[in-house]
Amino acid sequence: ISNGAWAHEGCLNRVPGQTCDVICDTGFQPNPSGASYATCGTDGTWTTADNKPVSCVSTRIICDAVDIRTLNGEKFSCTPVGVGSDIANTFLVTLTTSQHCDYSCKPGYETPSGGEANRLLCPTAPQATSRNGACQPDSCLAAEIHCDYTTEMCTNAEGSPFCECLPGFVRRSNGCIRKCGSTGLEPQISHGGWESNGCDNKVPGETCAVACDAGFQPDHLGASQATCQDDLTWTTPNNKQPTCISSSTVCDPFDTNTSGGENFVCTPSGVHVGNTITLSTTQSCTFDCKSGHQTAAGETVAISLSCPSGTQVTPEPGPCLANCGPGPTVEGGSWTANHGTLAGATATLTCDNGRFWVSGASTITCSQASGTWTAPGSCVDPCANVTCGGSGYCSNGVCRCDGWNSVYSVVDGENDCVWGCPVDEASLRAVNIQCYNQAIYGGGLIQLVMGAYNSHYCTYECQEGYTPASWYGSGSLVFCQAGVAAFRGYCQNYYVD
Numbered sequence: 088i089s090n091g092a093w094a095h096e097g098c099l100n101r102v103p104g105q106t107c108d109v110i111c112d113t114g115f116q117p118n119p120s121g122a123s124y125a126t127c128g129t130d131g132t133w134t135t136a137d138n139k140p141v142s143c144v145s146t147r148i149i150c151d152a153v154d155i156r157t158l159n160g161e162k163f164s165c166t167p168v169g170v171g172s173d174i175a176n177t178f179l180v181t182l183t184t185s186q187h188c189d190y191s192c193k194p195g196y197e198t199p200s201g202g203e204a205n206r207l208l209c210p211t212a213p214q215a216t217s218r219n220g221a222c223q224p225d226s227c228l229a230a231e232i233h234c235d236y237t238t239e240m241c242t243n244a245e246g247s248p249f250c251e252c253l254p255g256f257v258r259r260s261n262g263c264i265r266k267c268g269s270t271g272l273e274p275q276i277s278h279g280g281w282e283s284n285g286c287d288n289k290v291p292g293e294t295c296a297v298a299c300d301a302g303f304q305p306d307h308l309g310a311s312q313a314t315c316q317d318d319l320t321w322t323t324p325n326n327k328q329p330t331c332i333s334s335s336t337v338c339d340p341f342d343t344n345t346s347g348g349e350n351f352v353c354t355p356s357g358v359h360v361g362n363t364i365t366l367s368t369t370q371s372c373t374f375d376c377k378s379g380h381q382t383a384a385g386e387t388v389a390i391s392l393s394c395p396s397g398t399q400v401t402p403e404p405g406p407c408l409a410n411c412g413p414g415p416t417v418e419g420g421s422w423t424a425n426h427g428t429l430a431g432a433t434a435t436l437t438c439d440n441g442r443f444w445v446s447g448a449s450t451i452t453c454s455q456a457s458g459t460w461t462a463p464g465s466c467v468d469p470c471a472n473v474t475c476g477g478s479g480y481c482s483n484g485v486c487r488c489d490g491w492n493s494v495y496s497v498v499d500g501e502n503d504c505v506w507g508c509p510v511d512e513a514s515l516r517a518v519n520i521q522c523y524n525q526a527i528y529g530g531g532l533i534q535l536v537m538g539a540y541n542s543h544y545c546t547y548e549c550q551e552g553y554t555p556a557s558w559y560g561s562g563s564l565v566f567c568q569a570g571v572a573a574f575r576g577y578c579q580n581y582y583v584d
Contacts, residue, residue, distance in 0.1 A: 090115040091143035093125075101127045111143035118142040118181055145183040150209035152179045155190050157254055159222035159240065160205065163190035182209035192222035214238075214265075224248065238263035257288040264290040267315035278303040279331035281313075289315045299331035306330040309360055328360065333367035338394035340365050347407030347430075347455065348374035348390060366394035376407035379458050383408060383429060409458035414451070419443040419466035422451070430455035438466035444483075477503030485530035508535045508567035515565065516578035517547035526566075535567035543567065549578035 091111035098107035106124045109117050117123035121142050122135035135141060155163050155178040165180065165188040180188050188207045192198060198205050198219040206218040216237050223232070227241030227248040234241050234250035239262075242251040252263035269286045272295065279299035286295035294312045297305045305311035309330040310323035323329060341364040343351060353359045353372040364372055372392040381387050384404040391403045408429040414422025420438035428434075436449045447464030454461060469484030479486040479502065488504035510533040512520065520528050522545040527534040536543045544566040549555060555563050555576030563576025 088141055088143060091117075091141075103127050103129045103131075107133070109141050109143065115143040115145055118144045121181075144181065145185055150182050150215040152181045153207060153215045154178050154254075155180060155188075155207075157221075157240075158190070158205070158207070158217055159193055159196045159224075160190035161193045163188050163207075165189075180207060180215070182207065182215050184209050196222035196224055197228065198222055221253075235262060238265075257290060259290060265319060266290050267319050267321060271321045272313060273329050276329050276331060279305075279329075286313075286321075291315050291317045291319070295321070297329045297331065303331040303333055306332045306360065306365055330360065332365060333369045337365060337367045338400045341392065341400040343374075345455070346374070346402065347377055347380040347409060348402075349377050350375045351392075353392075364392065364400065366392065366400055368394050370394065374407075380407040380409055381429070382406065409453065409455050411453035411458060411460050415460060415463050417463065417465055419468065420445075422463070428453060430458075434460065436464055436466070443467060444469050475502065479504050483530040485527075485532065487530075487532065487534075505536055506570065507537050508570065508572040509533070510535065510565060510572045515547065516550050516553045517563070518550050520545055520547045533565065535565065535572065537567045537570060549576075553578040553580050555579075 088109060088111075091109055094108045094110050101107055104127065106126050108124045109122070111117060118141075122137075122139040123141070125133040125135050125141070128134055155161065163178075163180065165182075165186065182188065186209065190205055190207065192205065205220075205222065207215055208218060209215050214237060220234070221240040223234075223241040224243040226243045227234075230248045232241045232248045232250060238256050239250045239252050241248055252258050255265060255268075256263040257266045258264075266287070267289050269281070272281060272286060276297060276299075279297055282296045282298045289295055292315065294314050296312045297310070299305060310327040311329070313321040313323050313329070316322055342362060343359075343364060344362050351359055351364065351372055351374045353364065353366075354370065359372065366372065371394075373389050374392065376382065376387040376390065382390065382402075382405040386404055387407075390405075390407065392400060393403070394400055408431070411428050411430070411432070413428065414424055414434040417436065420436055420443060422434040422436055424432060424434045426432050430453050432453045434451050434453075436445055436451075438445055443466035445464050446467045448462060449464055451460045451463050453459075470481035473481045473484055473486065475481050475486035479488050481487075486502065488509075512528075512531045512533060515533070520533065522528040522533065524543045525536040526543045526545050528545060533545055535545070544564050547563055547565065549563070556574075556579050563574065563578070565572055565574050567573070
C-alpha cells in the first residue's frame with residue numbers, strides 16, 4: 088500500500104467476519120474513495136467493500152470526489168498513484184492539493200483547447216478543477232458555447248448545444264450552485280413529510296418546509312422547516328425535531344417539569360417534545376405521579392391529560408402534588424396543618440402554655456418543588472438565660488417583683504426588688520422609650536427606682552394621635568417620686584381625655 092501498510096500484527100489471527108485496518112504513514116490517511124479495511128471471508132480470503140482498492144492519500148486539504156465520467160472523460164491516470172480507480176465501473180477520483188489526474192475525452196468529445204488529454208487538479212478544497220474544462224461535444228465547440236466547466240458542461244440536445252449543470256449542482260441566477268439534496272433530512276415525519284416539490288434542489292441558505300397531512304399542522308414546539316447550510320447539511324432551528332399535530336384547537340403548552348409526574352405516554356405520538364406537551368382537542372396523555380406525590384383526590388397512577396377547552400391542558404383528577412407529611416417536630420410547641428399536607432398547604436406553630444415565644448416563621452408552606460415544608464420557626468423560653476437576684480422572678484424575659492410599689496433594680500451593686508414605681512407601657516401611650524441609670528424597660532413594663540427625675544428616668548415620645556400635656560423639648564419624661572410615677576409631658580388625646 089503506497090504510503091501505508093496493513094495492520095499485519097492485528098491481521099494474522101483474524102477469523103471469518105473480522106476485519107483488518109489500513110495503517111497510513113504519518114501525513115497520510117485512507118483514501119475516502121477507496122477502502123480503509125478488508126474483511127476475512129468464509130473461504131479464507133480477504134475482500135474490501137465493493138472491491139474498492141486501498142490507498143493512502145495526503146492529510147492535506149482533500150477535494151470532493153469527482154466521477155471522471157461526469158467530465159465526459161475516460162482512461163485516466165493519477166500521480167501519485169492510488170487516488171483513483173476504475174475497478175468495478177468506479178471512476179471516482181479523490182485528490183489532495185499535491186495530486187492530479189490526467190484523463191482522455193471519450194469519442195465525440197474534446198477539450199475546449201482542442202486537445203484530447205486533460206488534467207484534474209485540486210488547487211483549493213472542496214471543488215476539484217479540470218485544467219482545460221470538461222470534455223465537450225464537438226458541436227459545442229463549433230457553436231462556441233462557453234460554460235463554467237467546474238460546475239457545468241456543454242450538452243448537445245437535438246442539435247442545440249447549451250450549458251448544463253454537473254451532477255450535484257443546480258442552476259440559480261448566479262450560475263450552477265452545489266446543492267444539499269434530501270440526504271440528511273428527517274426521513275419520517277408522523278402525519279406529514281417535506282414539501283411536495285421536493286428538497287433535492289435546494290442550495291445553501293434555502294429552506295425546505297414541513298408539509299403536514301390534511302387535518303394536521305406543524306407543531307409550534309418543533310421545527311416547521313430545515314435550512315441548507317454552506318457545508319451542504321440540513322439544520323433545523325435549535326435542532327428541534329419536525330412533527331405534525333392535529334389542526335384541531337391546540338391547548339397552551341403543558342410543562343411536565345411542574346406536573347410532579349413521570350412516565351408520560353401520549354396518543355397520537357408526536358405531541359410530547361422535551362419537557363413540553365402540546366395537545367389538541369383530539370389528543371391525550373397519561374402519566375404517573377412521582378414518588379412522594381399524589382393528586383388531591385389521592386390518585387397516583389394513570390392520571391389523564393387532555394385538552395377539553397382548547398386553551399388549558401387539564402390533568403384529571405388533578406396535578407400530582409408533593410406530600411410534605413406532618414409538620415416538623417418542635418420543642419415546646421407543635422405545628423398544626425391547615426387543609427392537609429399537600430403542596431400549597433400551610434401549617435401554624437403554637438407554643439405551649441404561653442411560656443414559650445415563637446422565634447422565626449410561625450407559618451410554613453408545603454413546597455411543590457422540594458416536597459418539604461419551608462424553613463420553620465421554633466419555640467424558645469425567654470427566661471432560659473435570665474437569672475433574677477433577690478426576690479425577683481423572670482417573666483417574658485424580664486425580672487419582675489411582686490407588689491405595685493416594688494421594682495427590680497440594682498441595690499448596692501446587687502440585683503433585687505426595691506421600693507419604686509412600676510409603669511405599664513400601655514398606660515403611658517408612648518413610643519421610643521429610653522431608660523437611664525437604674526431605670527429598666529422591658530416586656531411592656533417600665534421599672535423606676537425612687538429618686539430625683541434627673542437620676543433614674545425614662546424618656547419617650549407620644550403615640551400617633553396623642554400629644555404631650557406640656558412640652559419639654561423633643562421628648563417627655565417619667566420618673567419615680569415618693570412612690571408615685573411622675574410625668575412631664577403626659578400623652579393625651581384631647582378628644583378623649
